[in-house]
Amino acid sequence: MLRAALAARCAADPGSQPYDCPGSRLCGAALKALHRVRDTQLRASLPNGLPWRTAGAMNYRHAFHAGGFADVIKHILLVRILTHLQDKQAAFRVIDTHAGAGLYDLTGEEANRGGEWLTGIARMMQARFSENTAPLIKPYLDIVRAFNPERDLKAYPGSPLIARALLRPQDRLTACEVEPKARKRLIDALRRDPQARVVDLDGWVALPAFVPPKERRGLVLIDPPYEQKDEFERLAAGFAEAFAKWPTGSYLLWYPVKSRRATDSLARHVTEAAGAATPAGKCLRLEFSVAPQTAGAALASAGLLVVNPPWTLMGELRAILPELEKPLGQGGAGRFRLETPKP
Numbered sequence: 001m002l003r004a005a006l007a008a009r010c011a012a013d014p015g016s017q018p019y020d021c022p023g024s025r026l027c028g029a030a031l032k033a034l035h036r037v038r039d040t041q042l043r044a045s046l047p048n049g050l051p052w053r054t055a056g057a058m059n060y061r062h063a064f065h066a067g068g069f070a071d072v073i074k075h076i077l078l079v080r081i082l083t084h085l086q087d088k089q090a091a092f093r094v095i096d097t098h099a100g101a102g103l104y105d106l107t108g109e110e111a112n113r114g115g116e117w118l119t120g121i122a123r124m125m126q127a128r129f130s131e132n133t134a135p136l137i138k139p140y141l142d143i144v145r146a147f148n149p150e151r152d153l154k155a156y157p158g159s160p161l162i163a164r165a166l167l168r169p170q171d172r173l174t175a176c177e178v179e180p181k182a183r184k185r186l187i188d189a190l191r192r193d194p195q196a197r198v199v200d201l202d203g204w205v206a207l208p209a210f211v212p213p214k215e216r217r218g219l220v221l222i223d224p225p226y227e228q229k230d231e232f233e234r235l236a237a238g239f240a241e242a243f244a245k246w247p248t249g250s251y252l253l254w255y256p257v258k259s260r261r262a263t264d265s266l267a268r269h270v271t272e273a274a275g276a277a278t279p280a281g282k283c284l285r286l287e288f289s290v291a292p293q294t295a296g297a298a299l300a301s302a303g304l305l306v307v308n309p310p311w312t313l314m315g316e317l318r319a320i321l322p323e324l325e326k327p328l329g330q331g332g333a334g335r336f337r338l339e340t341p342k343p
Contacts, residue, residue, distance in 0.1 A: 064110050064111070064113060064114045064116070065114070065116050065299070066104035066106065066110075066111055066116075066117060066156045066158070067104070067106060067111070067116065067117030067120050067121035067122070067153075067156035068114075068116030068117060068119070068120040068121075068299075069116070069119065069120045069288065069290050069302070069328045069334075070120075070254070070256075070288075070299065070302035071120060071121070071156070072120050072121055072124055072324075072328065073286070073288045073302065073304065073324070073328075074159070074223070074252075074254050074302070074304060075140055075159065075162055076137060076140050076320065077252060077286070077304055077306065077313075077317075078159060078162055078163065078219075078221065078252060079139050079140040079143070079162065079166065080136065080310070080312075080313060080316055080317075081219055081250060081252065081306070081309070081310060081313065082094070082163060082166040082219065083139060083166065084310035084312060084313070085217065085218070085219065085250075085310075086166065086168065088217070089170075090170075090215070090217055091168075091170035091171050091172070091215045091217065092171050092215055092217040092218040092219070093171065093172045093173070093174065093213040093214075093215045093217070093218035093219075094163040094167070094171070094172070094173045094174070094218055094219050094220075094221065095174045095176075095206070095207075095210050095211070095213065095218065095219070095220045095221070096159050096160050096163065096173070096174070096175045096176065096221045096223075097176050097203030097204070097206055097207050097220065097221065097222050097223070097224070098176065098177070098203040098222070098223050098224045098225065099158070099159065099160045099175035099176055099177045099182075099186060099198070100158045100159070100160070100177060100182050100186070100223075101158065101177075101181070101182040101185040101186055102157070102158050102160050102161050102175075102182075102185055102186040102189045102190070103147065103155055103156070103157055103158065103161060103185070103189060104155065104156045104157075104158065105154070105155060106153055106154055106155060106156055107154050111156075114298060116298070117153070117156060119290070119328070119330055120328065121144060121153065121156060122153055123327040123328065124137075124141065124324075124327060124328075125141065125144070125145075125153065126327075127323075127326075127327040129323050130319075130323060132319050133319050133320055133323045136316050136319065136320055137320060139166070140162070143157060143161075143162050143165045143166075144156065144157065146165070147161075159221055159223065160173060160175040160186060160190070160196070161189065163221070164190070164193070164195070164196055167195050167196075169195075171195065171215075172195055172196070172197070172213075172215065173195060173196040173197070174196075174197050174199060174206075174210060174213075175190070175196065175197070175198050175199065176198075176199045176201050176202070176203045176206040177198065177199075177200070178200060178201065178202050178203075183198060183200060186198050203222070203224060204224075204234055204238050207220070207222065207238045207239075207241070207242045208238065208241040208242045208245060211242050211245050211246035211249060212245060212246035212248075212249065213246075213249075216248070217249075218249055218250070219249070219250045219251070219252060220242065220246075220249060220250070220251045220252070221252045221254075222235060222238070222239065222251065222252070222253045222254070223253075223254040226255070226256055232255065232262045232263075232265070232266050235253060235255070235266060236265075236266055236269035236270060236273070239251060239253060239270055239273060239307075240269070240270075240273035243273055243274060243277055243281060243307065244273075244277060247274075247277035247278065247279060247280075247281055248279070248308070249308065250306070250307065250308045250309065250310075251305075251306070251307040251308065252304060252305075252306055253266075253270065253304065253305040253306075253307070254302065254303070254304055255302070255303050255304075255305070256299050256301075256302055256303075257287055257289070257293065257299075257301035257302055257303050258293060258299070258301075263287075263303055266305070267283075267285050267305060267341045268341070268343065270283065270305050270307065270341075271283045271341045271342065271343045272343045274307050274308075275343050281307045281308050282307070282308060282309065282340070283305060283306065283307050283309075283340065283341050284305070284306040284309045284313065284314060284317075284338075284339075284340060284341075285303065285304075285305055285306075285337070285338070285339050285340070285341045286303060286304045286305075286306070286317065286321075286336065286337065286338050287301060287302070287303040287304075287336065287337040288301065288302060288303075288321070288324070288328070288334060288335075288336045288337075289301035289334055289335050289336070290328050290329050290330045290334045291329070291330045291331055291332075291334075300330070305341075314338070314340075317338055318338065321336045321338060322336075324336075
């Protein structure tokens with residue numbers, strides 16, 4: 001019944017004219033689309049002090065964290081996974097269950113109140129990387145630069161716009177967002193884009209409903225606001241339900257690290273659910289800390305679980321992560337944890 005209702009609500013994706021992409025990962029047409037999105041969003045009036053997600057148990061308001069270390073790590077992984085999906089001609093779909101507003105104003109009150117972008121993306125744009133690591137990070141930084149053509153950092157793209165930048169003509173994006181102001185901004189950015197659809201549907205409902213996609217290839221990004229105390233449990237249960245329906249898809253799950261018990265329990269449940277499927281899924285766990293986590297302080301550690309990661313991802317992260325410790329660390333070098341979790 002839910003499938004039927006959603007099918008009626010979201011008609012088949014419209015077609016699109018092919019882009020002129022002669023061998024480029026981030027093609028000229030995609031860059032033009034990015035500039036269109038940037039101009040549309042930055043011309044819009046962004047009300048200061050109004051969170052796009054209401055405060056909750058963890059007071060997670062994305063506009064305050066935009067461009068911070070957690071976004072940097074998450075989006076580098078997102079780009080690496082989508083770049084790998086591009087290696088095959090077959091179409092893929094990106095499903096972003098908690099998409100957000102799409103673009104964030106780094107000059108506004110919300111971003112400057114915490115100033116997390118100053119120790120996140122701002123440092124990344126100035127950092128120098130080795131000849132092995134630089135090509136792995138460059139596609140992500142190129143996307144950020146496309147929204148900041150005057151070189152000064154004024155805007156930071158969220159996950160749906162980063163994913164959109166890496167879609168080929170045959171690929172599609174489904175972005176779910178229920179908060180009205182955030183959804184309107186994202187719709188404004190993507191309203192004329194035949195490859196991207198913004199859906200007014202709760203991400204936890206969309207997660208099992210939209211899989212498997214008709215492309216049968218792709219990535220599900222799950223990045224909830226953690227504004228409810230049971231968000232970790234909902235994430236574990238939602239992933240298990242979705243993975244049972246689409247065990248060959250890739251999944252990227254983001255989480256804040258404030259309770260070791262909660263994060264370890266999440267990793268265990270996700271790993272068990274992936275291992276119980278047919279075929280069994282493989283898991284990768286990454287946690288990155290920029291400083292010791294103290295009570296009442298800003299988030300200093302964040303993690304990601306990747307289910308069915310590209311076979312190249314572990315090696316890429318082993319090259320990338322050590323070179324992020326210095327630029328992202330606060331009061332000293334950061335540290336990371338990278339492992340294949342066991343059930």
